[in-house]
Amino acid sequence: MPTTQFSVKEKYRYQNGFGSYHETEAVEGALPVGTNSPQKPPYGLYAEKLSGTAFTAPRHENQQSWLYRILPASAHSNFEPREHATFNTNPENQPGQKIHQIPNQLRWDPFDLDETVDWIHGLHLVAGAGDPTMKTGVGIYIFAAGKDMDAHEAFYSADGDFLIVPQHGVLDIRTELGRLLVRPNEICVIPRGIRYRVELPEGPVRGYILELYQGHFALPELGPIGSNCLANARDFQAPVADFDEDTDSQWTLMAKFAGHLFAAKQSHTPFDVVAWHGLYYPYKYDLGRFCTIGSISFDHPDPSIFTVLTAQSDHPGTAVADFVIFPPRWLVQENTFRPPWYHRNTMSEFMGLIHGQYDAKTGGGFQPAGASLHNVMSAHGPDASTHEKASNAELKPMKVGEGSMAFMFESCFMVGVTDWGLKKCAKVQEDYNEESWTPLKAHFKRPQKAVGEIKNGDHSDQGAIGSTKQVPHWT
Ligand SMILES: [Fe+2]
Numbered sequence: 001m002p003t004t005q006f007s008v009k010e011k012y013r014y015q016n017g018f019g020s021y022h023e024t025e026a027v028e029g030a031l032p033v034g035t036n037s038p039q040k041p042p043y044g045l046y047a048e049k050l051s052g053t054a055f056t057a058p059r060h061e062n063q064q065s066w067l068y069r070i071l072p073a074s075a076h077s078n079f080e081p082r083e084h085a086t087f088n089t090n091p092e093n094q095p096g097q098k099i100h101q102i103p104n105q106l107r108w109d110p111f112d113l114d115e116t117v118d119w120i121h122g123l124h125l126v127a128g129a130g131d132p133t134m135k136t137g138v139g140i141y142i143f144a145a146g147k148d149m150d151a152h153e154a155f156y157s158a159d160g161d162f163l164i165v166p167q168h169g170v171l172d173i174r175t176e177l178g179r180l181l182v183r184p185n186e187i188c189v190i191p192r193g194i195r196y197r198v199e200l201p202e203g204p205v206r207g208y209i210l211e212l213y214q215g216h217f218a219l220p221e222l223g224p225i226g227s228n229c230l231a232n233a234r235d236f237q238a239p240v241a242d243f244d245e246d247t248d249s250q251w252t253l254m255a256k257f258a259g260h261l262f263a264a265k266q267s268h269t270p271f272d273v274v275a276w277h278g279l280y281y282p283y284k285y286d287l288g289r290f291c292t293i294g295s296i297s298f299d300h301p302d303p304s305i306f307t308v309l310t311a312q313s314d315h316p317g318t319a320v321a322d323f324v325i326f327p328p329r330w331l332v333q334e335n336t337f338r339p340p341w342y343h344r345n346t347m348s349e350f351m352g353l354i355h356g357q358y359d360a361k362t363g364g365g366f367q368p369a370g371a372s373l374h375n376v377m378s379a380h381g382p383d384a385s386t387h388e389k390a391s392n393a394e395l396k397p398m399k400v401g402e403g404s405m406a407f408m409f410e411s412c413f414m415v416g417v418t419d420w421g422l423k424k425c426a427k428v429q430e431d432y433n434e435e436s437w438t439p440l441k442a443h444f445k446r447p448q449k450a451v452g453e454i455k456n457g458d459h460s461d462q463g464a465i466g467s468t469k470q471v472p473h474w475t
Pocket of ligand 1: 343345349374380
């Protein structure tokens, strides 16, 4: 800390800042000065606008970028649907891909690596809510891939922004707007529509994705915390312009559109953006730079203090999706049960573990590359052994989560589970509830007579039909 010591070294340059207006050119003079769409852009480039919000979105939400490229993005053949058998990105009721809404607490064993597929075919929708055609909801994916995308292939999702959380391996992502190297303990966001290609320079990869069908991620408000801490804006890194000159090779452009995969052909590289400027771009962030806040007296603040990024619904304070992390941190609270409390939440909570051990679950069932889902009002909390230990532990200052990084996708939606997530992946732990909470013992002891009980009505004759004592007490 404060930055992660990565085993794979950085190899690209970036521009820093979250929500910053960036501009970058790979050839000096490629950005027009003082105009966006001159009659003849510099060096014979085409000017192209990429809109991440409606043109007329309020200024603080508005996200547009101008791209200066060798050929426009529209220069491709018609899209044709791809077969369904080898990918799993459909969020809606495709036959056999029903979304299951169930109140059970769910936990998954680590998801398998798969060295036989590339990025696109390594995407598995595990859970989700809403509908990308209505721009409402989220999709949650597990990805596992072992092959580079084809050398002449690019991909984009028209359905939403991808927040990518690698757990294993390294993603070398070439986007239209430049390159990103993303390693475990880093995250990246690739906004809707941006075309990219993924290479795996360190072999197989695995991780988690939250696809946001509505809006974009923002930094959470800090309220009384002030102007710094949690994720600081300066630590977000956006790519610099990086282009190829290639107008005579055959490329395949893959589009995820309403959950379905389509392919088009084009005879030039999609990675030909010589310069760009704007507010709509991909970015990455090192989770090791997160400045964690917590109680220094007693009790726990809500886990919202661990929010890295948030996508707000139309109701302020209620998120379509929060990305929350549980980094290494000191616990110093006095007279406090230090693990998370038992709770039920109107929000749904999908958790994953990048590495290490999560401090609320020490029983070994929640492992790196595994996951859990505590849906709307599904009760959860520390498992029995964690409760036992924490209730009796000496409350000295203590570091938790050393070498660990758990995270949560929290959503205001009820999150359904796909057939793949519930059955096909074969990772659901059938005994999760029984193992975690059934062993909890009752410790309640009635106080001695001297204390006395505070009565609430007379319960001595509750069962008799016609009893006047069944009349509610407010009458
Ligand atoms: Fe929770």
